[in-house]
Amino acid sequence: MTRFADDSCMDSMEDLTALLRSRHPLLAVETDEESRFVRLLGRVADDLNLPVWIWSATSGLSKQGLASQYGTQDPTIALDFTTALVGPGVFIFADLYPFLDNPTVVRALKEATTNAKPGQTYIVTGPDFSIPDELREQARQWRLKPPSDAEIADLVDATLRNFVRRGLIVDLVPMDRSRMVSALRGLSLSEAERLLQKTLLDESTIDTTDIPKLRMAKAALLANDGILELVEQKVGTLDQVGGLQGLKRWLSLRERAVAQGLAEQLGLGTPRGILMTGIPGCGKSFVAKTLATTWGRPLVLLDPSRLYSKYIGETETRLTTALASIETMSPVVLWIDEIEKGFASSGEGDGGVSRRILGTFLRWMQDHEADVFIVATANDVTSLPPEFLRRGRFDEIFFVDLPELSARRAILELHMTRRNLDTAEFDIDMLAEATTGFSGAEIESSIVGALYRSLDDETTVTVDHILDEVSATVPLSQSRPEDIARLRAWAQNRAVPAAGTPKAAV
Structure with missing residues (x-):
């Protein structure tokens, strides 16, 4: 099985330094930022006094900064050339993965890495690929992390200077620039640059009002897989929600605590989310929409029913990919409407798929560190698995009753x-x-x-x-009174009244 380097303990340059010093003969680097990877690797190789060679199918093999070796566009010839070199070096084979379907290329790469001399490392790069079984023994797989805040800050500063040269007015204080960096976090540098250009270039003045626009643009860029949907926020703020005073106070308090830095000072962490259940038509979805507007965050809808695929393993992959995209969008409000429809199944009739995606989602809820506030709504909370309702999954469970x-x-x-x-x-x-009695x-x-x-x-x-x-x-209170009574009975000792105080039946 391919071994993965730990992505959380070191930044990219420290990772690369450790990997090159550990003398792994073959590194499989997953990245769609080839130029950024080559630049980072070049800095690491300079520190280690290692020459860098780069191969591509169009240019062939060349020592960095020098002309290509004649005839080395063929990867097998390029690999043969490297095996003749006696000194240390790093050999980057950019986008070699399409050639790994060729057994001759695989064999040549295996022989080169097996017989690599001290200080020699072969690196295969690409956006997403699998290592052939024949190479798994030698391979160490590693993903290039997204750009650091410092890298994004350099890009933001350079872009803003360019805007000033074009005659635009930049009215931002240092804190605004930090928020702009946060809004772009998780994107590649090229994506961040395109987003800055596309979102801000038409503005005559760039100020703090443009930061939410960047967040929305990033969310729109990432929510393009059909599973996530960026919801346009054409509604008002939480102040325009009728009733639900207890829920609104709860949300307002947490917003103030985070904005004023009190949550961090007191070790409270960032709010993680709420589950709203109750009678249909009483404002649960409206709260999700107005909350995102009030907090100045994108609102992204996750429809669990879109996760399912007839192909083995693809459902779980879709969920993992969607959750990674959501983290990249942070800070964001994640809205899961009628969550019971996506996670209520026991999984007995689908080969355990529902149970597995439930487990994956619950682990993510518990472990993720991104600033993602979940707003889950359920009309029939009794159909949710007990694991969902365990204390700690959500910061609070609110019951939304008929309005007083x-x-x-x-x-x-x-x-x-x-x-x-x-x-x-x-x-x-x-x-x-x-x-x-009306909703x-x-x-x-x-x-x-x-x-x-x-x-x-x-x-x-x-x-x-x-x-x-x-x-x-x-109204529903007359056509389905038994259903309303059942929901109220469930919520009696399990949920906090969103209205703020327990209320008598209407």
Whole structure:
């Protein structure tokens, strides 16, 4: 089995130094930043006094900075050339992986690495490839880490200087530049440079308002696999959520603690996420959308049902890739809507796939260090595996019930204002009483229906139009009271009321 170097304990140059000194004859380097890797390796090789040779299928083999050796575009000829060299050296074979389907090339590489002289190391680079079984004994596989903050900071400074030379105004303090570096973290240098150019070049002034744009652009770049979806945030802030005062206070407190540095000072760490369950149509999805806007983060939707594939192992690979992309997007709000639909299966009928992806996801929730705040919503939390609900998976579990009287007033005013209705012309208190037992979605539907009634009457909308629509609506509290009672019973001792205080049944 191919051995992987530890990606977490050392930075890239320290890793490379250790690997070259350990005299592994063959390194398989996974990277799509070839030029950056060659540059880093060159610095390490200089420190170790090792010459560097580079091969490509177009140019052949050459000592770094010198002309290519004639006829060495053929990898077997290039490998033969290296075996004749007696001194130490590093031989980079860039993008050799397509040739590893050729048994002659594999054999030539095996003989070269097996017979490598002291101080000689062969390196094969590529974005993603598998080492042939014949080479696994000699190979050490290693991934180039994303650029460090220092590398990104150098790129940001160079790009901003270039913008100033073009006549743009840069109005950023050092803290803003640090936030810009954070917004680009996880991208390759070429990706970060393209993102800076694309996002900021059309601006006349570059200031702190451009940082959320960079985060959104990065999320859009990474959420392109059909599993993750960048959600456009065309809604307001948490202040516009009707009711749910307890949940909003909880979120606001954690935002302040992180922004003021208190969470770090007190060793609290960054908030990791919440699970919202409760009655459908009561604002769980709206909270996810407005939270991302309030915190100035991208909102990325993970649909677990899109993970599944008919091919063995591909479902797990899709999840691992998606989670890696999510970490790269950080800071980000990860929204998993109706989480029970993706993770409720026991896995008995799918060869254990559901159970395995559940385990992978739970481990990631527990272990990841990226600034990812999870907002999971569930209409039927009773179908979730017990592992999901264990204390520590989420920072808190909230139960979203039908809105109380004050919340219904706020919801009525919100949806009227959205539709350019003057709330002063309506008896909001009477309408709030009339919609007892209604969910937020049902209240909105009543207002929309009333507007259509007024169009049919060719008049402006009135309280009577809304009351007629309310009377014609059978809310969920009447059509499925047993389901609501079951959810409330479950939440009694398992969840915190999102409204802020325990409430009587409506």
